[in-house]
Amino acid sequence: MQLTRKQTDSCIECGECTGSCPISRELSGFSPRQIIKRAMIEPDGSLLHGREIWACLSCAHCSERCPADIDFPEFIRSHREEARKAGNSPHESHHGILQAIASLQTRNIKQQRTGWAEKVGAFHDTGEYFYFVGCLPYFDVTFRYLNLFPLETAQSVLILLNKMGVEPVISNHERCCGHDALWSGNEAVFRKLASWNVEVIKSSGAKTVLFSCPEGYFTFKNYYRKYFGDLPFEVVHMTEFLARELPGAELTFEPSSDAAITYHDPCRLGRCSGIYEPPRQLFQFLPETQFVEMERSRENALCCGTSAWMECSSCSKAMQMERLQEAAQTGARTLITACPKCQIHLTCAQSGTDMDLKVRDIYTYLLKRLSGDETHSK
Amino acid sequence: MSSLEQLRIVAFVCNWCAYAGADMAGVSRMQYPTNVRLIRLMCTGRVHHGFLLRAFLKGADGVLVSG
Numbered sequence: 001m002q003l004t005r006k007q008t009d010s011c012i013e014c015g016e017c018t019g020s021c022p023i024s025r026e027l028s029g030f031s032p033r034q035i036i037k038r039a040m041i042e043p044d045g046s047l048l049h050g051r052e053i054w055a056c057l058s059c060a061h062c063s064e065r066c067p068a069d070i071d072f073p074e075f076i077r078s079h080r081e082e083a084r085k086a087g088n089s090p091h092e093s094h095h096g097i098l099q100a101i102a103s104l105q106t107r108n109i110k111q112q113r114t115g116w117a118e119k120v121g122a123f124h125d126t127g128e129y130f131y132f133v134g135c136l137p138y139f140d141v142t143f144r145y146l147n148l149f150p151l152e153t154a155q156s157v158l159i160l161l162n163k164m165g166v167e168p169v170i171s172n173h174e175r176c177c178g179h180d181a182l183w184s185g186n187e188a189v190f191r192k193l194a195s196w197n198v199e200v201i202k203s204s205g206a207k208t209v210l211f212s213c214p215e216g217y218f219t220f221k222n223y224y225r226k227y228f229g230d231l232p233f234e235v236v237h238m239t240e241f242l243a244r245e246l247p248g249a250e251l252t253f254e255p256s257s258d259a260a261i262t263y264h265d266p267c268r269l270g271r272c273s274g275i276y277e278p279p280r281q282l283f284q285f286l287p288e289t290q291f292v293e294m295e296r297s298r299e300n301a302l303c304c305g306t307s308a309w310m311e312c313s314s315c316s317k318a319m320q321m322e323r324l325q326e327a328a329q330t331g332a333r334t335l336i337t338a339c340p341k342c343q344i345h346l347t348c349a350q351s352g353t354d355m356d357l358k359v360r361d362i363y364t365y366l367l368k369r370l371s372g373d374e375t376h377s378k
Numbered sequence: 379m380s381s382l383e384q385l386r387i388v389a390f391v392c393n394w395c396a397y398a399g400a401d402m403a404g405v406s407r408m409q410y411p412t413n414v415r416l417i418r419l420m421c422t423g424r425v426h427h428g429f430l431l432r433a434f435l436k437g438a439d440g441v442l443v444s445g
Contacts, residue, residue: 094428095426095427095428095429096428096432097426097427097428097431100428100431100432100434100435101431103435104431104434104435
């Protein structure tokens with residue numbers, strides 16, 4: 001907290017943050033610059049009691065561009081716990097079930113987290129690589145109504161890994177990474193989930209943990225270190241791993257009749273972790289594929305409009321529609337993303353329209369294009 | 379907590395059938411376990427899966443939806 005206060009003191013009031021903020025474009029009156037200024041004048045004042053503290057998406061557009069290096073998302077995050085204590089809670093989407101699922105995982109519960117994997121590939125209880133599946137098994141049962149099957153992502157990752165000769169650890173005892181709890185002011189829940197995960201991974205003996213989810217990767221890489229010190233394993237994102245290992249693996253991809261494809265940078269992978277190149281390198285393995293960039297990409301990529309399953313609003317919908325239209329304008333018919341939540345949010349926004357755009361996750365798409373693969377599903 | 383009587387069960391019941399059934403049981407002086415807590419709804423169509431998870435989160439050992 002002291003660090004963030006020190007940081008906010010260096011604000012030069014240029015307004016770059018507010019000018020960059022996608023929320024302030026839709027929600028007039030929301031201004032990161034003014035929030036910081038007000039917090040300096042009265043630290044326990046209106047920020048803790050207003051709706052603004054929950055409106056921030058923590059998409060990091062502002063902090064990416066701030067000339068004084070103020071980490072506005074972190075500033076907001078560090079005040080959310082206090083806001084909750086003051087009785088100011090966020091509006092939880094989907095009747096709060098995703099928050100309930102995360103809280104339930106802090107207990108000594110029995111999960112069925114590996115059923116999906118038994119059907120498609122080989123994995124073990126101990127080994128060098130640990131595949132951190134994250135919330136995909138829970139998303140899979142929650143978002144069927146959108147005709148989405150998030151476990152396809154996990155299955156595709158496992159099949160790709162197996163084909164590259166890696167049989168990872170997948171654990172029934174894994175927990176949610178705690179990202180959403182952390183960003184919605186529930187540090188106690190985050191701590192419990194995180195300590196479970198560190199123990200589970202340690203007991204597997206893994207040296208490398210692979211993440212298909214950007215949020216899990218980002219949370220482990222930054223916040224697990226902050227809370228638990230140096231981790232006894234390396235944290236690697238699947239796009240990094242694939243970009244590094246695919247050239248050496250004997251896997252080939254097939255041409256397809258798909259028109260051009262485009263890529264949506266998830267906030268946690270792009271701006272928050274600086275991983276822009278690896279996913280793009282993966283597209284180069286696909287023969288006869290035209291990859292086109294959207295008008296706003298990489299560090300300028302628009303956020304998918306909602307974070308931590310809260311405060312979904314007309315503002316979120318407006319941003320999602322804007323992003324979908326931007327993708328359509330490139331001429332691409334397939335929008336690829338590396339984040340299950342971006343896929344869910346953009347698919348949800350698209351469901352009410354007649355837009356001809358497929359929103360796909362990167363691993364499922366790669367597997368679909370893999371030569372000689374009949375295992376992929378649905 | 380091994381005994382069934384000690385478990386806390388939350389039951390979401392429909393006003394028009396399950397709740398009426400429970401009421402009928404009471405009127406007929408039939409006994410049913412006291413560890414079941416009824417929550418009456420005008421229709422069990424009102425039940426969202428968030429309700430079930432919330433019940434577990436608040437410490438229920440089991441949830442019954444009847445209607």
